Amino acid sequence: MSEISVAGAGMAGLVAAARLRELGCPAVVREKGTRVGGSMLLSSCVVFRHRDFEAFREECPGGDEALQRLVWERLDDAIAWLVSRGAPVVWEETGNPRTVGKRFDPRGLVDALVGEVELGADGRVDGPLILCTGGFAASPELVTRYVAPAAPLRLRANPWSAGDGLTVGLERGAALTDGMADFYGRNMPDAPWDETELVALSQLYGRFARIFDEDGVEFFAGDQVSWSEANVVAATARRPGAKAFYLLDETALGERVRDRTVADMVAAAPAEARVPLAGLPFRPPEGAVAAVRVIASITHTIGGLRVDERTRVLRADGKSVGGLWAAGVDAGGVATGGYASGLAQALVLGLAAAEDAAAHGV
Numbered sequence: 001m002s003e004i005s006v007a008g009a010g011m012a013g014l015v016a017a018a019r020l021r022e023l024g025c026p027a028v029v030r031e032k033g034t035r036v037g038g039s040m041l042l043s044s045c046v047v048f049r050h051r052d053f054e055a056f057r058e059e060c061p062g063g064d065e066a067l068q069r070l071v072w073e074r075l076d077d078a079i080a081w082l083v084s085r086g087a088p089v090v091w092e093e094t095g096n097p098r099t100v101g102k103r104f105d106p107r108g109l110v111d112a113l114v115g116e117v118e119l120g121a122d123g124r125v126d127g128p129l130i131l132c133t134g135g136f137a138a139s140p141e142l143v144t145r146y147v148a149p150a151a152p153l154r155l156r157a158n159p160w161s162a163g164d165g166l167t168v169g170l171e172r173g174a175a176l177t178d179g180m181a182d183f184y185g186r187n188m189p190d191a192p193w194d195e196t197e198l199v200a201l202s203q204l205y206g207r208f209a210r211i212f213d214e215d216g217v218e219f220f221a222g223d224q225v226s227w228s229e230a231n232v233v234a235a236t237a238r239r240p241g242a243k244a245f246y247l248l249d250e251t252a253l254g255e256r257v258r259d260r261t262v263a264d265m266v267a268a269a270p271a272e273a274r275v276p277l278a279g280l281p282f283r284p285p286e287g288a289v290a291a292v293r294v295i296a297s298i299t300h301t302i303g304g305l306r307v308d309e310r311t312r313v314l315r316a317d318g319k320s321v322g323g324l325w326a327a328g329v330d331a332g333g334v335a336t337g338g339y340a341s342g343l344a345q346a347l348v349l350g351l352a353a354a355e356d357a358a359a360h361g362v
């Protein structure tokens with residue numbers, strides 16, 4: 001049996017490598033960064049699926065139905081596999097009536113999965129290869145080419161996922177999926193922040209705000225904001241400067257998002273982003289008492305390499321490229337048109353890639 005290479009030691013790569021070891025398959029894991037864990041280590045680590053498959057389809061209508069079914073059907077067993085390996089569960093449920101899953105402790109999840117990893121090593125090697133490089137959010141050039149925001153997006157993810165999997169796939173003849181302009185991200189305060197603040201500083205109250213762009217044009221009504229708020233981020237990315245102002249009245253400030261009030265979240269935003277009403281570049285709406293300037297940030301890309309249900313990378317004619325798999329967000333076509341759990345995609349596709357590579361004795 002020849003050795004399989006895994007490129008990337010984030011969620012999908014760690015899962016694929018752990019499954020390959022379980023199956024007795026020799027594998028080498030290469031990680032470009034200075035640590036393992038990828039964006040997963042920075043995340044809230046809620047691994048979830050939609051409660052109903054129909055809701056998943058409705059929310060991500062542009063996705064490949066067979067891939068969506070794979071993720072949706074395999075996720076509960078895959079989560080049980082993580083638990084059986086000792087991954088520490090922080091929440092038994094997501095707390096969101098629309099979704100089913102668990103929240104894990106990210107450091108504990110890494111510890112439950114990690115084996116030997118070559119750190120600081122480029123995973124773009126010849127031979128049988130499972131691509132788990134985490135998409136292209138960290139490449140300003142690729143984001144400009146495919147996502148085409150009005151201005152550069154801030155990165156809200158690990159700094160190493162710069163499209164290396166995409167490049168390898170294209171070099172070997174792969175096709176790209178639809179929805180290359182789709183991304184998942186958050187509106188963040190338009191102020192300096194670092195990777196330890198990515199969760200705490202997410203401005204997740206767009207649904208209670210009136211939203212204006214820098215030219216003073218109101219562009220998104222609160223009732224249009226999806227539960228994940230991913231759609232208002234995508235819309236912000238297309239406004240001047242990829243920025244917006246969230247204007248809040250007293251009622252909005254009293255609303256709650258999980259255990260925090262909107263007023264708490266506004267108070268926690270860096271002072272540079274909390275704009276005095278008199279300093280706005282337009283006249284504030286009646287009743288507004290607070291304004292926060294936000295900027296669209298990108299966490300992961302949604303379009304990517306075309307794969308089948310065994311995660312084999314496909315050419316435009318639908319045939320497999322051969323010896324190449326893509327898991328995690330390197331694989332496109334799961335959440336196209338909406339938002340679904342990137343960690344669930346990485347978990348299920350990571351398992352599927354390892355099993356297919358092992359079964360074919362590469």
Ligand SMILES: Cc1cc2nc3c(=O)[nH]c(=O)nc-3n(C[C@H](O)[C@H](O)[C@H](O)COP(=O)(O)OP(=O)(O)OC[C@H]3O[C@@H](n4cnc5c(N)ncnc54)[C@H](O)[C@@H]3O)c2cc1C
Pocket residue numbers: 007008009010011012013030031032033035036037038039040041042043044045046047048121122123124132133134135156157158160161162164165198199299300327328329330340341342343344346
């Ligand atoms: C703040 C934050 C909160 C989040 N919260 C959630 C959440 O609650 N639920 C959820 O489902 N998702 C969440 N996500 C998204 C989730 O973390 C990602 O969707 C998920 O980690 C994707 O898995 P992946 O394996 O594809 O990529 P990653 O986990 O990012 O791993 C990719 C790895 O590949 C490495 N790499 C890149 N290029 C190369 C190369 N050439 N050679 C070798 N290695 C390479 C990178 O360094 C990285 O380690 C969150 C993300 C962030 C940043």
